[in-house]
Amino acid sequence: MLSPTEPIMVAEPGTKPFSSILFMHPPAAPVRPGQDSFLADLQLNQIIQNVTAGREPYDLTPLFLSPLTSVEEIAYRHQVISDLEDGALRAMIDSWARSLQNMRSHLAQAAALRYLYQREAVFVVAAECYCAAVEALRRELDDADPASPGLLALRDHLRRYADSDAFHTLGTDARGVLTGLSELRYCLRIRGSRVTVSRYSGQADHAAQVQETFQRFQQHALGGYEDKGRTIIEMDHVEAMVLDRVAKLFPDVFAALDRFFQDHQAFADEVMLRFDREIQFYLAYLDHTAPLADAGLHFCLPTVSASKDLRVEDTFDLALAHVLAAKHRPVVCNDFSLRAPERIFVVSGPNQGGKTTFARTVGQLHYLASLGLPVPGTRAELFLPDKIFTHFERGENTADLRGKLMDDLVRIHAVLHQATPESLVILNEIFTSTTLADAIDLGGKILGTLTDMGPVCVCVTFVDELASLNRATVSMVSTVDEKDPVKRTFKVIRKPADGLAYAMVLARKYRLTHDQLKERIIP
């Protein structure tokens, strides 16, 4: 069982070699991601898919499926995120990432080429790309002022690595080879089926001369010459034959090329490659939330502790917000708080009023917090659950009410069996398939059990009576617009449950309240 209360160890930056930007103490075994049902119920799967979209090569999903288990590890990530909010620092890491992507695509290109001289040349480009990226990041991090232990340790590592002889040789060799290749000039004479390759020796640019002669007529700039049809990187065998002659004309340049290819096969540093992947965990999430923040929504680094007193302001469902923002529709924010002995939110009110969204939001918030990430809201005090349990309606077999009630009970029983006082339990629309009396009775029993056990709980229900069951329950109600009851505000607020309020507003709209109806009846 995971516990948030293990002793906090503060590592001095630089006291131990840097290995991961995600973990202060990297797990010994690679994380084995769980695939629990709550991920689907809380639409966390959707969120993870949205967040990682476009970054598939980094294989980030397993990282998002591995919640942290200590407050200390969460703090390690929070500090990195605080650093990344600095635009300059962010820009240098983006630039690093682009360079490494380029490096990888060059390596893939090199592997696909047939002629050795081509393969070697692209390989050198990849190596040079890598060296430039390392040097740039080192230079920029030196000038930057990161505060997080993670980035500070990275900087130390980068300094040692970039100053090493091996790295220095790699860069010098790569650049020497590329310069040699790019500087050489040769001439081709084609006459009939005969091709002659020689060094270039100052022959005049004929097209330029023609151009100069007729320039005087020019009225406006013309489009440049587009070199069409020569963009295929792979050579044909005539080009390869030409290249072989060029290699004979410039033997030193091509000898250096061969040597580089043989000497530097696995040139990239393992630690830097790991950093390249892991930093994307943060960037993916920050990039996902940035447009929402631009649209006026707020994210904050939550205070995560063992205390089950909660307090969150202006929060929202991240999955829903992503959908709404894409349609330029407004996102409604909600607040919630729990103070001991309160433990259980009982959410009631009109349908389609935001009850389920509210329940999901509470779950999402705690999960995202356990990943060490910022959460929706202007402020958030959350706890670190050991496990999250959800019970959402399954669409199947509504006709067989008895079977469904049974299924509900079986599933809830399983939840109660596994939950601990440190868990988060979210029950959405339980016992819809039974009579009201049954629902009151069963619901009361289950909430009573949960009260005794002590986990934080969200219970969405149509049963008003559950909202004022005991001292642990807090009544939350989804609300409607007073003037136009058909309009949902999607606000879920703390107030006593009153199932009739909505009906009264609706009645007034149709002039069917008691007094109105009486007036209308009077002849």
Next chain:
Amino acid sequence: MKAFLMYDGKDLGRGAESSTTSRALARDLDLERLFTAMAGGDPYLHDAVEGVLLTPLATVGDIIYRQQNLIDALEKPDAVRALYALAEETVAAEKKIYHSIFFNYPDAILRRSIQSLELLIGMMRRLRTIAEDNKDKFSSPGFTRFFTMISDEINEDYFQLATSHLDLLRLRHGVLISAGLGYANKGEQYTLRRPNEPDGNWMRRMYKRQDESYSFEIHPRDEAGARALAELHNHGIALAAHALDQADAHIVSFFTLLRAELAFYIGCLNLRHALETNGAPICFPKPEPMNQHELGARNLQDLSLVLAGTAGVVGNDMDAAGRNLIMVTGANEGGKSTFLRSLGTAQLMMQCGMFVCADYFTSSISNGIHTHYKREEDAELQSGKLDEELARMSAIADNLTPHSLVLFNESFAATNEREGSAIAGNIISALLEANMRVVFVTHFFDLAHGFYAQHLPDALFLQAQREATGRRTHRIIEGEPATTSYGGDLYHQIFRQPFGAITDTPAGPALTGPLAGTG
């Protein structure tokens, strides 16, 4: 080498984009009739003069420059028409060559380019002949400069140089290309090279190290190799063809722009012919600097009516020097709209460097000419007419700058007189305060008299003349706004007079539709 026949030291440019405002102007001033007369049936000319008319000039200097060129053109029409015909023929001939050959074969492209350039060199010879013949006959700065430039720049030496390039680019001795190595060691920066001339000194030639080179030959049965080699070879040919194409494009662009600039003068020649046929007056107007509030005319006639062949078009005299508001009131069908249109058209033509349809015309340059006319005929604007009018006014306001000229014709009449007058009054005052000139035609007594009562020194009040008998002269005269608009007269004219009497009225806009707008 720039023609600069439309602007001193500036190309004609693309012409203003058609906009809501410019379309409204063209419609309200009935410019289509002007374009048609200038085009003389040539759609190219139509587009060209339309572009010029929608791009008025903004300084006295620019207008005078164009007026001088136009005077030259009007005096030597044959030379200008010959020049235009040459430009037209060149552009058309080149286009024909261009479209006659498949693009995909570099050999064919090269042949086409050579053929095209040969043709253009021939055209250049003819251009030079015209320039030589005429450079002493013209006196305007524009045409003089143009002809001198042609005879200086395109001389015999030049023709020789052009022809020698043409010969070399036929590539009879194979192709020489230089290259460097790019990404993945692919050849790049292919550049067509002219082989070095052999060194004249045999001693040096003897001792010079033989250039190291490696050759190979594609085996006759290596078909893929032959294709690959052809591709490489074609690359060289494409470079040559491209060099020629560029030359070609430069020359054609010169003739194209020449044609566009001459189009205006041809259009003016056509227009003069049309006006002379109709016996209308022609004069070159006197442009005055912006912000002088200069405006005056003698026998100013409406070009639109003249071009429509209307007999006995009435000309108006006017002295509006120092006035920034001209308010025209009076009888319906009394010539108010015609007068407004003649004024707007003359202003526009003046600012395009053209002659105008009057014995005398002078005006300060306006920063822009805008029209706001009542659009009662628009069937689609059933609802919210005032709304529409205000929206249109708002669109005009988006484009207004100080020293603009704004012409209103029965604007804001979609509502009652009191409201309409108040709206119009506010707008007029705001425009005047922003240094605009306003000409407002209205039958709203409330509006016109409201301004009259203010005794504004800069306001001029005109009205459609009406004789004691109720007969309209279609003449606009100075006078205090009168209380009624004489709509009743028209009613009488149409319903009470014996049949046949209506056709005896003087020429004026045809009576249209119901008697809308009667005050």
